[in-house]
Amino acid sequence: MTTLNPDSNPMLAWGEIPRFDAMRAEHVGPAVRATLARCEDELAALEADAASLSAPDFLGRLEALGDRLSWTWGVANHLNSVRTTDALRDAIAEVQPEVVTFSSRLGQSEALFDAFRRHQESGAVAAMEAAASRVVALAIRDAEHAGVGLRGAAKDQFNANQQELAQLGMDFGNAVLDATKAWELVLTDTADVLGLPDSLRQLLAQQARAAGHEHADAERGPWRVTLDGPVYVPFLEHAERRALREQVYRAYVTRAGPGSAHDNSERVVQILQKRREQANLLGFATFADLSLAAKMAPSVDGVEALLKGLHDASKPAAVRELAELTAFAREHGSTDELALWDIGYWARRLREARFTYSDEDLRPYFPLPRVLDGLFGLVHRLFGVTIRARPEVTGWHPDVTFYDVVDERAVTIAGFFLDPYSRPADKRGGAWMNECRGRTRRLPASDTAPGGVRTPIAYLVCNQTPPVAGSSGTTPSLMTWNEVSTLFHELGHGLQHMLTEVELGPVAGINGVEWDAVELPSQFMENWLRHRPTLASFARHWQTGEAIPATLVDRVLAATTFRAGSGFLRQLYFARLDLALHHDYDPRGSRTIWDLQRVVAADNTVVAPLDEDRFLCAFGHLFAGGYAAGYYSYKWAEVLSADAFAAFEEAGLDDEAQVSAVGRRFRATILALGGSVPPMDVYQSFRGRAPNTDALLRHNGLAS
Secondary structure, eight states, X not given: OOOOOTTTOGGGOTTSOOOGGGOOGGGHHHHHHHHHHHXXXXXXXXXXXXXXXXXXXXXXXXXXXXXXXXXXXXXXXXXXXXXXXXXXXXXXXXXXXXXHHHHHHHHTOHHHHHHHHHHHHHTTTTTSOHHHHHHHHHHHHHHHHTTXXXXXXXXXXXXXXXXXXXXXXXXXXXXXXXXXXXXXXXEOOGGGGTTOOHHHHHHHHHHHHHTTOTTOXXXXXXXXXXXXXXXXXXXXXXXXXXXXXXXXXXXXXXXXXXXXXXXXXXXXXXXXXHHHHHHHHTTOSSXXXXXXXXXXXXXXXXXXXXXXXXXXXXXXXXXXHHXXXXXXXXXXXXXXXXXXXXXXXXXXXXXXXXXXOOHHHHGGGOBHHHHHHHHHHHHHHHHXXXXXXXXXXXXSSTTOEEEEEEOTTSOEEEXXXXXXXXXXXXXXXXXXXXXXXXXXXXXXXXXXXXXXXXXXXXXXXXXXXXXXXXXXXXXXXXXXXXXXXXXXXXXXXXXXXHSOOOOSGGGSTTTTOOGGGTTHHHHHHHGGGGOHHHHHHHOXXXXXXXXXXXXXXXXXXXXXXXXXXXXXXXXXXXXXXXXXXXXXXXXXXXXXXXXXXXXXHHHHOSSOOOTTOOGGGGOHHHHSSSOTTTTXXXXXXXXXXXXXXXXXXXXXXXXXXXXXXXHHHHIIIIITSTTXXXXXXXXXXXXXXXXXXXXXXXXTTOOO
């Protein structure tokens, strides 16, 4: 057998900056199996030596073992999310059971578990750096949650469920991608695109050309409508033909639903059933109880208390907002009762009437290069680091750029890949940050910071409006307000990963951070778009360089609280439905998930979902991501982020010296400490007190 190495298989270049341009689907199987074989040997040796190893040696060898597998498996799955092919999917599906089997064996190793407890009880870990105690405490908790205490049939069932859940989650995500990709609406009549802004018509024509309509033109058509975010959202907000809005809306909320070619409905039930079984096997009443045992929030009741308080503040506002919207629509000629496909359209009209601007007025001032300049400038002001492109590092697509993060000493301390644009044919929707590799001093890499510390690298992925080719040349990506906010959000995640000062990999950066605290840095960054000097620093016209008019900034900022009650209630609906599914729903009972959805919707929406609404079949956060019994985390962390931003407000947002001082404190705590300290302790070390909801409600115009 030929020995595999990084030269013949780039997916074996453990810990290096990935060479995505050299990676192929056929590399996945051999790389994963070679990595697993290496990890199996190392695990067997570590188990044999565990009783005699010192705490530092034990933790170091275990970290090296896990890092290898997470790098190779992570690279393969990342490619599958950003440039999928049938061959890549098949290759990952083939080896996934082997990865799950090894992960279960690692998590359930009694020899390792005994070593963790022995080092904890002996005081050996306490004698190491403070972060080591957190590493061990989290490892013991995770081992217990991985089933280390199970025996016999219970253990077999737990491991079988883990395999099934992994497969179900992958199949769920693939079905959503396929369902989204499969649906299209090709329009040929100019009357069908009345109301659509020029940028959207250009995008629809570009999508038509990509689908084989070679002569598609923004003015003459045809125009291809899809369910991808940069198309779906603005189409519902601008299309004048109500019947077309209804058609697109119904397609969206029934994606991957019952009876479709990509039906996820049975998978949802199976996933919920398997999760509850896993929780029961571990001694928890529900999966929500299991999930909350590893989060910042104290309990399901504690989460419900927060959500109820936000509900009581936002529901009356949402009711008022619907009445206001209904009256506005009637004043402007609508004779129909507002349906769900009307809300976005009339809300956009009301917003434009009230604040006299539209997304199209803003787009010319938000070309991606200038937005990046402003965002990177803000990061420099707050945290003292500089972000520079490194063009020689290639990504997985020509749109991808690699950046270095350089500190005050001119030392490169981190890096990240940025993939900004929507590509519905092979890239999943949404936006996310993920780890490429973490910071550690224990593991080698060819590129390290002084002192031999391996620099962290992140993936930042968005799905914003791409550049559009036209007769007069290519127009750069001109961003909506929401797309700008999303970019700020994802870099916030990346900063926690990249600016960590912890050198123990399992708790460096985002590692070890409880799920409901991990949104704090990302949502914190969004707040800076409300800061006039920050916004003015980069909002310049892409053609003329003219600064965004101050009067337009006034209107934009005034609109940030527009329909805030409705926005809050929508997130609370998702969060409460998530908790109900994972805490109240019994897969063996007579009540269906759709029954439960209607019950939750009754108190958390102001316009009831359609009877045929099956959005759960495309709710990837819950069924193909990490937010199961954790969707509330967005609101939980939003409380933290708003309260953190209030520290800058209290210091004086126009006082650069104070902003810098508070920014450095934020970096030294929230960003630097990662998962090495419990999140409430980290927060209080920054803020000097526990968080409260005052700033969040005030920022959104919902304070009583």
